[in-house]
Amino acid sequence: MAERSTGLPSQRQVIELLDGEFARAGYDIEDVLVDASARPPRVTVVADADGGLDLDAVAELSRLASALLDELDSAPYVLEVTSPGVDRPLTTDKHFRRARGRRVELTLSDGSTLTGRLGELRDGVVGLVVKDGARGALSVRDVERDSITKAVVQVEFSPPSPRELELAGQTGRET
DSSP states (O other): OHHHHHOSOOHHHHHHHHHHHHHHTTOEEEEEEEETTSSSOEEEEEEEOTTOOOHHHHHHHHHHHHHHHTTSOOOOOEEEEEOOOTTSBOOSHHHHHHTTTSEEEEEETTSOEEEEEEEEEETTEEEEEEEETTTTEEEEEEEEGGGEEEEEEOOOSSOOOHHHHHHTTOOSSOO
């Protein structure tokens, strides 16, 4: 109904038009936001991939989305293609896989929190590289995926140590 009153494509229409083409290009649509109250009105497509999105990928997806959405007879709007923000909670196994090697804060079902570098997710268990003790020795702690009630990637201002990346299952450049 909203599409009739605003003249904008609906979230469903955008997903139906773009999902197959984005998937063929190697990207997933994480979300679509249609904001008729913005001036000018805005349609935002949030996409992601295992390697993340760089500026070239965003430009490619923007051209692709624009060409496909131009086929709709709709009111004018601004189209934005973007990646998920770093503060987006990790809610699916795919999110955990894509965040591997990143620093995360986990909230567990008992209310405690853990901060460390995200390792591999295997058989419902997440490896988390943590610093132990006063000397800060690195170790991998296994955390049951089902015990995690919230997981958020942390912003880092300096590169992690090679040892930390190695324990997280990364070789350094693919994070």
